[in-house]
Amino acid sequence: MQGHKILKLFLILCFITLVGTFGYSKIEGWSILDSLYMTVITLTTIGFKEVHPLSENGQIFTIIYIVLGVGNIAYILSTLFQYVLDFKLDRIYRRKAMLNSINKMHDHTIVCGYGKVGQQIVEILIKKKQAVVVLEIDELLAQQLSDRNIPYLIGTASEDHLLEKAGILTAKNLVAVVGSDAENVFITLSAKSLNPDIHIISRITNESTRPKLTKAGAHKIISPYTYASHKIAQSILNPAIDDFLEIIADDNTIELQMADILINSGHQLENKKIREINSSDCGVYIVGLRRPGQNIIYGPKENETILDGDRLIAIGSGEEFSSQIKRFTGPNPQASLT
Known part of the structure; x- marks a missing residue:
C-alpha cells in the first residue's frame, strides 16, 4: 500500500473523531476533553460509563455515531490488517524469488x-x-x-x-x-x-x-588509501590521460571494451603472431601479453608468438569485438580471425 492510502485512512479517523467531539460538545454542552473522551470510548466500544448522563438528543446522536463511526473504524482496521498481511506475504514471495534467482546464478x-x-x-x-x-x-x-x-x-x-x-x-x-x-x-x-x-x-x-x-x-x-594517493598523483602528473581513462570508465555511450584471453593448448590463437590478430578484420587488438611467472608486456612486438599458457589483454569496440571475444574465451575457443 502506498503512503497516500495510509494518510487517507488517518484523515478519515481524524475526521470521525472530530465529528464525535464536536457533536457531544454542541449537543450536551460538554468540555472538549469530556467530549473527546466520550468519542473515544464510543468508537472503541470499551463500554465505560459515559462522562455525564446523555440527553435524548445525545442518545440519538450516539446511536447514529456508533453505526457510522464504528463501521468506519472496522473498515480502517480491516484495511490496515490487509496491508500488513499483503506486506508480509510480498516480503516472503520476494525473498523466495530472490533465493531462487541466487540458486540459478x-x-x-x-x-x-x-x-x-x-x-x-x-x-x-x-x-x-x-x-x-x-x-x-x-x-x-x-x-x-x-x-x-x-x-x-x-x-x-x-x-x-x-x-x-x-x-x-x-x-x-x-x-x-x-x-x-x-x-x-x-x-x-x-x-x-x-x-x-x-x-x-x-x-x-x-x-x-x-x-x-x-x-x-x-x-x-x-588498498583504497594507496589507490587514492596514486590516483591523485596521476591527476597532477598526467591530467589529460587521467580524464580520458575516467571518461572511458564512466561513460556508457563509449563502446571501448577490454578482455582477458587465456591461451590453452590447442587454442585457435596458439602459435599465431600478434600481427596476425592486430592486422585481421576481427576487431580485436592485443595491447598486453602476460606469460606464466612473468610481468605483463605492454604493447607486445608484432612478431611475438602466442604460446600455451599466455594471457592476452585485448581491446576493441562494438558487437564484433564482443562476439569474437566470446569465441576466444568460450569452452571451445576455435574462433576464426576473419
Whole structure:
C-alpha cells in the first residue's frame, strides 16, 4: 500500500473523531476533553460509563455515531490488517524469488560487505549488467539491498554455509570488502577452501595484512588509501590521460571494451603472431601479453608468438569485438580471425 492510502485512512479517523467531539460538545454542552473522551470510548466500544448522563438528543446522536463511526473504524482496521498481511506475504514471495534467482546464478560475483566501498562496487557491477550477490551482516544495510531488489544474504561472510548459499561453487569472483582486514583474510580462506578456482579480490586497510591475504589465496589486493594517493598523483602528473581513462570508465555511450584471453593448448590463437590478430578484420587488438611467472608486456612486438599458457589483454569496440571475444574465451575457443 502506498503512503497516500495510509494518510487517507488517518484523515478519515481524524475526521470521525472530530465529528464525535464536536457533536457531544454542541449537543450536551460538554468540555472538549469530556467530549473527546466520550468519542473515544464510543468508537472503541470499551463500554465505560459515559462522562455525564446523555440527553435524548445525545442518545440519538450516539446511536447514529456508533453505526457510522464504528463501521468506519472496522473498515480502517480491516484495511490496515490487509496491508500488513499483503506486506508480509510480498516480503516472503520476494525473498523466495530472490533465493531462487541466487540458486540459478552462474559465473556471478559475491560481494562481502555493503559498506561505502561495497556499495560502489555493487553499483558498478549492476551498471555493467553483472550478476551479483551481497553478503552483509548489518540488517539496516541489508534492508537497503532489499528495497532495491539486489540479491543478498544476511550473516557473517566467512561462514561456509552462507558462502554455499551465495553460490560459491558456481561463482566466478569474490570481493572481500568488509571493514576488518582479519575478516577479509578469513573470508578469503573460506572461499578458497570451498572453490579453489574462484578469483578473489580483497580490500586492506593495513599494508601489513597484504602477505597474509596473498598466502590465503587472494589474487588481487587493493588498498583504497594507496589507490587514492596514486590516483591523485596521476591527476597532477598526467591530467589529460587521467580524464580520458575516467571518461572511458564512466561513460556508457563509449563502446571501448577490454578482455582477458587465456591461451590453452590447442587454442585457435596458439602459435599465431600478434600481427596476425592486430592486422585481421576481427576487431580485436592485443595491447598486453602476460606469460606464466612473468610481468605483463605492454604493447607486445608484432612478431611475438602466442604460446600455451599466455594471457592476452585485448581491446576493441562494438558487437564484433564482443562476439569474437566470446569465441576466444568460450569452452571451445576455435574462433576464426576473419
